[in-house]
Amino acid sequence: MNTILVVDDDAHIRKLIRLYLENSNYGVIEAEDGGEALGLLGKEKIDLAIVDVMMPHIDGYELTEDIRSFLDIPILMVTAKGESQDKVKGFRAGTDDYLVKPFDPVELILRVEALLKRYNIRSETTVKVTNTIIDKEKLVVQSGDKSVTLKRKECELLAVLASSPGKIFTRNQLIEKIWGYDYEGDERTVDVHIKRIREQLEEFQDITITTVRGLGYRLEESHV
Template sequence: MIHILVADDDPHLRELLNHYLQAEGYVVYEADDGVEASALLEVEQIHIAILDVMMPNKDGFQLCKEIRQDYDFPILLLTAKDQLVDKEKGYSVGTDDYLTKPFEPKELLFRIKALLRRYQMVNTEKIKLGSIVIDRKSYEVHCNEQLFILPMKEFELLSQLASYPDRIFSREDLIQLIWGSDFAGDDRTVDVHIKRLRERFSQRTDDFVIKTVRGVGYKLEVIQK
């Protein structure tokens, strides 16, 4: 299932969007400002974000820029303004689309579906590692028949390693594949995400291990039983 983050300080608009999005089968996470949205991103797997520009504490421009540094999913900005300078700023910080209030909910749905197609969220591939199933269509992991949701970058990293068991990936390879060539951070980001994956699965399964190849990078090994 596709998870959508809706960040807007107008509770009536959030309620309206929640109604239409849930009717389309999406899972909706709501935030009433940019700070709450940032906190949700740390703990929930998000596939697309709808952000209001004018939010308290952290506005949509700031949040958009932050998302672009750490995540790779489509962003749509909402604003009551229809000035070219605001749209220019929105695109400069990384938004994929821009919708001016008021708008028809159906138009928003059309744009969401177009963005998801652009980001190829319709991948049907499933990866199996013993009792673990990694579903690249729904972005879900089933571990010992229990549903397990990962933050997006962790999911993408696990999927990449699991797609090629025993293949060694350098940190630079993984940065390019998961974060993209324009990523501004360093390769320690990979180490942090690998550590999190190990901690999440070490007590849940022994079907695989992620091994460090000293001086090179990482590889995933499937445990034969």
């Protein structure tokens, strides 16, 4: 059973979310503010966090940044703030998805399921293609005596491509897998990350990221 941490200073909202989560066979732990949430995250096994933005002491943005500094779990922001700039701020803080109050509890459950599925797909620590090993936990890519450290999104993006060598991923597919389907940014975000990955892997001869004009990207194995 997956355990969900619900962080909201409104007891009625926590009760509503708990009811629907428990009816969907999830375990639920509640926290009424960011400080209490961090304490629970340090001692409980949490599989996903649902975080409100407007809270005393530590708001949802700050809490999300704190969680990201030591845990790689899915985070769903639930908030009354629905403006585009608020969503962008949430995604920049590190949230995976964003739901605006008042929300449909059924949609909340669907988003929780989608996030857990996405993280479970990424749950294996390493991906290996030919002689290259991508360590998603350490953010290290290694091939023989060559080794580079990537940023988290770069490593996740490379791991997705490497999970299906030869498969073409569109920019939209990559954005949905790495940033979430509610991401408000530009598709060129993917291009920028791909450019950085290519620069870092310049000396790696057994894998290549190819641009498929008009479609997206694919990772190809180079048997050298």
